[in-house]
Amino acid sequence: MALWDKGYEIDREVLEYTVGKDYIVDSKLIPYDCRASAAHARMLHDIGILNQDELEQLLAGLNEIVELWEKGDFLIEQEEEDCHTAIENYLVAKKGEVGKKIHTARSRNDQVLVALRLFEKEALAQIRDRLDEFSRALPAEDETPLPGYTHMQRAMPTTVGMWMGSFAAAVDDDLMLVDAIVAVIDQNPLGSGAGFGIPVFEIDRDITTRELGFKRVQENPMYTQLSRGKFEAAILGVLSQIMFTMNKLATDLIMFSMKEFGFVKLPERFCTGSSIMPQKKNPDVLEIARANYHVVLGHELAVKSLMGNLISGYNRDLQLIKEPLFATVETTYQTVRIMTRVVRDLSVDREKCAEAMTEELHATEEAYKLVKEGTPFRDAYRKIGERFSGGE
């Protein structure tokens, strides 16, 4: 039974189409909704709407749900549409009349917003940890000389450490962006009702803010709705930055582990084979990491495109943001984790690197030496350039 049940039957096909996979996808939000529901119940108690006994029954019920969920035993029925309904239905079924009171002075919009926000904060914190770990795993001190490329042509000398260090520096900036977006979204939407505030009841939003560990109240109720999609788009933007860092590293490693370069080598147990070519050992893990950047871009675009041209106030379109958000969080988390293992177990082939340190990499250095001896740079450049023009 849906929270909005009106006594008439909704068309089955319409139900299936509108609910989509929400009744499965939403499972991820259950512990967050329960935490927020508990905070809401405590607030209702503090302002005198629930008595102590009612509060305890509700908290017990919410605890039971989390325990069932942890064992995989709390399922959402398609008719319930989403986790928010399933939670209320459980409370009514198990706790009776008091279960009908939990939804006092809040809306399902409240529930989605606050549960998503809690999920997002936790997801970003976990991705932050994985990024730290990744950064520490990079061999940024390795001084093995390596050719640096520009335009995919040998350009100037670099080292394995400078190369790897560039990813550590990228992650430093990615972390700044993670912190920035967390600072933006760290505001409590609970108490905004359906996006226009709660009439009649004098709710106390500071209580739930404190209980849930938010930095501040998201004051304007219409802004809570405006921020739906907007915040998720910004989060996806940060995650796609992280995925870009991984894409670049994967692209480098795929090329530099080719037989034609051989600068690095993946451990055998990281490689997969071909069904027809017996000799193949393929860097599939890197190819998937590379490709996942674009998959994440697709999710980012879907969210940013679908939220355009919609008037203020909740529109059901925004429901479709959850799937790309969840998918991107998971992909980013897993990609950073697997790339950490890749860089940790990567071996550098010092010999192959040394062989590749050919003379032309030092052309700039040679020109600079002439400059030091007094030749203007542009003239030194031409002089050294001529030396290489024949051989190419």
Added chain:
Amino acid sequence: MALWDKGYEIDREVLEYTVGKDYIVDSKLIPYDCRASAAHARMLHDIGILNQDELEQLLAGLNEIVELWEKGDFLIEQEEEDCHTAIENYLVAKKGEVGKKIHTARSRNDQVLVALRLFEKEALAQIRDRLDEFSRALPAEDETPLPGYTHMQRAMPTTVGMWMGSFAAAVDDDLMLVDAIVAVIDQNPLGSGAGFGIPVFEIDRDITTRELGFKRVQENPMYTQLSRGKFEAAILGVLSQIMFTMNKLATDLIMFSMKEFGFVKLPERFCTGSSIMPQKKNPDVLEIARANYHVVLGHELAVKSLMGNLISGYNRDLQLIKEPLFATVETTYQTVRIMTRVVRDLSVDREKCAEAMTEELHATEEAYKLVKEGTPFRDAYRKIGERFSGGE
């Protein structure tokens, strides 16, 4: 066990990351792979590689797989990576030595390509049928007058029939695009091996082409690989055209069913409610249809972005095309179907339409009448314009 099993253990986490949801997603391809495997087996028999008994055993095995699959009893293990391996493993397990022969003169790339191609042709044919049905359901003959809008302002008179007919016309063109992309992809990739042809064996690609009902052989083996992603991108482009047609209709219907317009009305059983506002009857089905256009754009973009900047020959990145393709096919199919029901059960409120046929809608007509009487158009325009400039 993977088709490329080499005797060393692959890292568990790497396996999970690279296989992703393929071992679930791929289920959709099983009947298509079995059809193609049967055609391949028949060809191997025709060119003398399999004897009659071996052929029959393989065909029986493939039949068993399809039967199991139809009952939901053919599952792919994560270790098997994909449906192609699961099928070969089943044949070996049940039919012994002959099972090891099915993969003679073909590659897993062959299998994916041909199974996908067969799936795509069938999916497009089914979507075509749904579009026809949708088109017939449109009340394109309804002559109820209706205000036409430009810039979201009342502009000139139109009718319900002209409005609805515009979607029928759009679908006519969408069908042309469906037919065009089917004509492009209707070429048999089976026999291209890993993308460089089949050495040693003299396979006969005409046999499998005929068996599988393709229009022609996709001759150049490297082009079969180049076309992976390329064809899917083109298909997604056509499906996003269809979804755009649906987006436009949904957008119109959402607005025209607002209380402020009231031109049309959705049946009650198509509407859902609010958890907090007892009076609400919301057109969620239309909002989801509208939003799904953008979800499809995200999929299209993911595919088009990920296939860029990759050298010729198979790259594992292309595996990630399957999910957005399957999702888009399903979404498009379901959206056209649900929109067909919507237009079929839609009621037009003739009274509300009539009320909205206000005077300014006829301003152009008035100006034209002056022109007929001899006033140059630009002067008539200014004259009529003045009449409305006060009242607005």
Added chain:
Amino acid sequence: MALWDKGYEIDREVLEYTVGKDYIVDSKLIPYDCRASAAHARMLHDIGILNQDELEQLLAGLNEIVELWEKGDFLIEQEEEDCHTAIENYLVAKKGEVGKKIHTARSRNDQVLVALRLFEKEALAQIRDRLDEFSRALPAEDETPLPGYTHMQRAMPTTVGMWMGSFAAAVDDDLMLVDAIVAVIDQNPLGSGAGFGIPVFEIDRDITTRELGFKRVQENPMYTQLSRGKFEAAILGVLSQIMFTMNKLATDLIMFSMKEFGFVKLPERFCTGSSIMPQKKNPDVLEIARANYHVVLGHELAVKSLMGNLISGYNRDLQLIKEPLFATVETTYQTVRIMTRVVRDLSVDREKCAEAMTEELHATEEAYKLVKEGTPFRDAYRKIGERFSGGE
């Protein structure tokens, strides 16, 4: 003065913001609008609205505009907003009263739609020619052996001709898509007015259809508006397919011309240098071709995203489609042309190719030989696989 001038002053900043670069961008449409305006005038004459003298004056005026335009002397003022207004203003200024009659029984929407449609047909025809030329320039007969790559690892033998031929095959399919989209858009929108038909006057749309060489009338006036953006999105989808073909070729050539491969060589005069590294000769032309695929994707996405969630009937948003359309047409045309020159002047280094034809490329062949002698494929695969597992 704008066509819709009402006697009040429009805010300067608003004008600048809404017109944007249209008054420059639109220059491209002038000859097409003049052609369509001439057809419209002839039709007005045929149905008795213009007399012979008026028709001749208008045709003369339109001719003058095209002549001025060809010399770069027909400019659009920002106040005029677009080319359509500029053309009418010229006719009024030079031909007097009759100039005010050209806009009888048509709308600016008519003008934009028909001019764009004519432009698009011509642009697609020209790109078609460039693709034909490109295809003929490919050395698809060159039998030089070349390593084929999968997962960016040496896989199986191929030839320069098979590689190059794969692009010829891709272009064949691109041409099918070009033809398909031309067939779709080849319908005359002129006569649809502002999207709701022309009242009072009995215009004859067959006349303009014949005059302008369209295959058929786009009958439903509301569909002409619905097709705005929709057709352009479909065209951009086809052009991005072509650009993908070019992206793939450019990506291959950049890698295969690296010192580490050396299979092909660009002529020196196609390469650019570095401001600091005297030795560099960079394949910038290929990098720009590669990157332009993504630029085109951005344009495609912009169009597809902006046209969503808008109700039927013209919305000014659609004006912003022109810039990405024109830019993509130009980029595609130029990219195909420059890539034609690249493949024409490319030299294959047969020696470097031969050196790269290492033993492991023949592993599949070796396994197949065992199969021919009676070993089941999966066993032969493992046997040959072991031979290579040490050497890696």
Added chain:
Amino acid sequence: MALWDKGYEIDREVLEYTVGKDYIVDSKLIPYDCRASAAHARMLHDIGILNQDELEQLLAGLNEIVELWEKGDFLIEQEEEDCHTAIENYLVAKKGEVGKKIHTARSRNDQVLVALRLFEKEALAQIRDRLDEFSRALPAEDETPLPGYTHMQRAMPTTVGMWMGSFAAAVDDDLMLVDAIVAVIDQNPLGSGAGFGIPVFEIDRDITTRELGFKRVQENPMYTQLSRGKFEAAILGVLSQIMFTMNKLATDLIMFSMKEFGFVKLPERFCTGSSIMPQKKNPDVLEIARANYHVVLGHELAVKSLMGNLISGYNRDLQLIKEPLFATVETTYQTVRIMTRVVRDLSVDREKCAEAMTEELHATEEAYKLVKEGTPFRDAYRKIGERFSGGE
């Protein structure tokens, strides 16, 4: 003459294709490059490479360039490719030998990176100011009651002030994102050479960092190249957030100014007309603002897509980032400015708002009153719901 001139002629068509519009687009960067070049020259003087007289000549030359540029008299020739070359060429032409020394110990990559970075910081600061101004212009204190909508259906009461205040709150968060991205990019790339540092010379990057007002040195030279595109993508992500805020406001205003609502009214001089319908006054400015969000998404996507799958080190592809970046900065700046004027001059029609405050908006309030009197919420909801189910 290009900085990398090698004495051979580059193909004309290749030059045109690779340079594209850079020689025009780059004009925007000239003052920033001159500032950075002056800082570089001062550093070269400090470390003893330039003497006092040489420094003064170079500074004078750079000043002259800025003065010429301000008058529109400093043009870049297509052969010069970009502004960086044009600046060096000027210095050599006007100041002789010393001009050839300015490029000592730096690369064109250095120049692009630092000039872009300076431009970006300034552009973001200016957009920040416009956002502040916009925020102050919002009538966030207006207590006129207004219907709040969810699912585009009347839902609950709100006020003009709460509605407008939601945009002020959105801008507060947009400003946090602007500040965050400025904090990330505020690092000096000058001194990273071609992406691998400067050999031979002992340059002092702290000097240029101080001179140019950067917060810190971007230490790792390879990271300066990795950050190219990455930073621009992040900036575009922030700008698309701002454009989303504007898109939402524009979408609201377009609907609420429709005759069917009439809640707000744009001043007449902000509206444009139709060429055929004399009565029309269209909100084009809002439609263009709405559409520009999607144009910006297209630019964002182009950048994010093109920078994927490229190995470390400069690739010419990245040149194509400049155009979407410049276009987006300009569009965002202008859109915020024009929307500021719109909200400043908007009039609220209190009467129309009051008329729309119909009974069903208070259904939640009615249900809550029952709850206060003791009815559990879910029962109260059903009771009130029945009251409205007939009338709808």
